[in-house]
Amino acid sequence: MIHVIKIGGNIIDDVTKLDDFLNRFAKLKGSKILIHGGGKLATSLAKDLNIEQQIIDGRRITDAETLKITTMVYAGLVNKTIVAKLQSKACNAIGLSGVDGNIIQSSKRVHPTIDYGWVGDVEKINAGFLQSLIDNGIVPVISPITHDGKGNLLNTNADTIATEVAMVLSETNEVNLRFCFEKLGVLTNPELDGSWLRILDKKEYESLKEAQIISKGMLPKLENAFRANESNVAKVEICHADYANEQGESFIGTQII
Amino acid sequence: MIHVIKIGGNIIDDVTKLDDFLNRFAKLKGSKILIHGGGKLATSLAKDLNIEQQIIDGRRITDAETLKITTMVYAGLVNKTIVAKLQSKACNAIGLSGVDGNIIQSSKRVHPTIDYGWVGDVEKINAGFLQSLIDNGIVPVISPITHDGKGNLLNTNADTIATEVAMVLSETNEVNLRFCFEKLGVLTNPELDGSWLRILDKKEYESLKEAQIISKGMLPKLENAFRANESNVAKVEICHADYANEQGESFIGTQII
Numbered sequence: 001m002i003h004v005i006k007i008g009g010n011i012i013d014d015v016t017k018l019d020d021f022l023n024r025f026a027k028l029k030g031s032k033i034l035i036h037g038g039g040k041l042a043t044s045l046a047k048d049l050n051i052e053q054q055i056i057d058g059r060r061i062t063d064a065e066t067l068k069i070t071t072m073v074y075a076g077l078v079n080k081t082i083v084a085k086l087q088s089k090a091c092n093a094i095g096l097s098g099v100d101g102n103i104i105q106s107s108k109r110v111h112p113t114i115d116y117g118w119v120g121d122v123e124k125i126n127a128g129f130l131q132s133l134i135d136n137g138i139v140p141v142i143s144p145i146t147h148d149g150k151g152n153l154l155n156t157n158a159d160t161i162a163t164e165v166a167m168v169l170s171e172t173n174e175v176n177l178r179f180c181f182e183k184l185g186v187l188t189n190p191e192l193d194g195s196w197l198r199i200l201d202k203k204e205y206e207s208l209k210e211a212q213i214i215s216k217g218m219l220p221k222l223e224n225a226f227r228a229n230e231s232n233v234a235k236v237e238i239c240h241a242d243y244a245n246e247q248g249e250s251f252i253g254t255q256i257i
Numbered sequence: 258m259i260h261v262i263k264i265g266g267n268i269i270d271d272v273t274k275l276d277d278f279l280n281r282f283a284k285l286k287g288s289k290i291l292i293h294g295g296g297k298l299a300t301s302l303a304k305d306l307n308i309e310q311q312i313i314d315g316r317r318i319t320d321a322e323t324l325k326i327t328t329m330v331y332a333g334l335v336n337k338t339i340v341a342k343l344q345s346k347a348c349n350a351i352g353l354s355g356v357d358g359n360i361i362q363s364s365k366r367v368h369p370t371i372d373y374g375w376v377g378d379v380e381k382i383n384a385g386f387l388q389s390l391i392d393n394g395i396v397p398v399i400s401p402i403t404h405d406g407k408g409n410l411l412n413t414n415a416d417t418i419a420t421e422v423a424m425v426l427s428e429t430n431e432v433n434l435r436f437c438f439e440k441l442g443v444l445t446n447p448e449l450d451g452s453w454l455r456i457l458d459k460k461e462y463e464s465l466k467e468a469q470i471i472s473k474g475m476l477p478k479l480e481n482a483f484r485a486n487e488s489n490v491a492k493v494e495i496c497h498a499d500y501a502n503e504q505g506e507s508f509i510g511t512q513i514i
Binding site: 048049068071072073074075076077079080081083084085087088089092093094095096097099100101102132136138145147149150151152153 | 306330331332333336341351354358393395404410
């Protein structure tokens with residue numbers, strides 16, 4: 001069984017929360033892969049360097065300067081900080097971006113009206129290499145920087161990477177996919193921490209989406225979650241980072257069904 | 258046979274020169290490893306962020322903010338840019354820092370009078386993992402960020418990493434170590450491009466050092482080169498990046514003997 005865990009939101013920005021999460025992740029038994037976003041570090045570095053950031057529909061527009069920043073922050077600082085911490089917790093992690101060992105090839109996004117810049121949509125996962133690392137007891141830690149095979153780096157959504165990695169590995173493994181963030185699960189009221197759904201099916205999701213109860217930022221995450229659920233992935237869950245390694249009755253979060 | 262190639266100097270700062278070098282590196286037949294420095298990018302980023310840089314005897318003092326910058330630039334931007342370019346040249350590269358797969362563990366430098374900050378001296382190379390990558394036709398591209406096993410990243414001299422990697426792999430392989438930079442070799446007159454030595458032995462080196470003909474910046478490189486030469490490493494050379502893949506009579510550079 002392989003655990004594919006995505007960590008995002010403000011967990012990465014908070015040293016204590018990140019360390020707590022990594023303790024849990026390191027203790028998680030069995031094969032595992034971690035996919036991380038970049039938190040607000042890229043945004044604050046861009047601000048310090050006076051590089052203006054454009055966000056459309058929750059997606060960053062990645063011009064050439066912004067691509068440099070996300071590569072430095074995601075593939076450099078965040079990735080290596082996480083791997084160093086995991087190594088100190090007896091977890092033999094390896095930090096990878098999509099370009100390393102050609103694990104994730106993507107294509108530059110083409111959109112009829114919006115130029116997203118250096119943003120990539122996942123095309124192909126090198127499952128064989130990931131599998132060989134896992135089989136050797138090595139834990140891949142993946143940053144959301146991919147490449148187009150023509151020498152260009154591309155900024156890619158980390159939820160999508162987690163989903164694609166889980167899906168391709170589920171062809172030959174039992175895979176559990178967990179999206180961990182700063183909420184207890186999918187909330188029916190963003191103001192109420194306790195309003196998380198224990199389970200969520202596609203029909204209910206569609207009606208909550210129509211009623212605009214599920215908010216903009218959650219939509220791409222849930223689209224990914226349902227896509228994984230409709231594939232061979234055994235279990236798809238959305239939960240707080242504090243429950244990253246909880247199993248059975250001690251688990252709190254939303255299971256996608 | 259394994260080629261261990263260090264690339265440094267101003268080659269990394271120049272897009273065209275770097276691309277030329279990577280074409281040569283990609284064409285180099287047989288097993289190979291690339292170790293890179295960071296050029297002047299880290300210095301210029303520090304300047305843009307108003308972080309003051311201290312250099313003592315050609316070595317950067319790495320305070321906490323500078324460590325973040327070097328990690329972003331070396332392990333992030335430079336490493337992933339190089340790997341993306343190699344992947345586009347049909348070279349299956351993997352970008353690694355010392356923390357990844359625990360390939361290079363180091364210890365924070367202790368010095369009687371100078372506090373170098375977050376600088377690490379190499380302690381242990383994970384030769385087994387590097388060998389397994391090479392045996393699978395994967396080309397490691399190593400950035401000079403290591404770790405202490407206690408969760409801390411450490412800035413480390415790239416020449417030293419190249420030397421240590423070459424030395425440990427030479428225990429079970431024939432290894433050629435080449436330091437590539439912007440000069441034609443070890444010059445006897447820094448103002449004269451054509452003054453490179455075809456060969457250099459320890460005795461001549463010592464006398465050139467005493468006469469201060471070999472300058473400060475070259476000393477740590479040559480100390481490393483002689484250390485490698487005195488070990489099992491088959492061949493140690495210092496040359497221009499343009500000659501990185503030249504063999505036999507078409508090679509121009511300084512051979513350490």
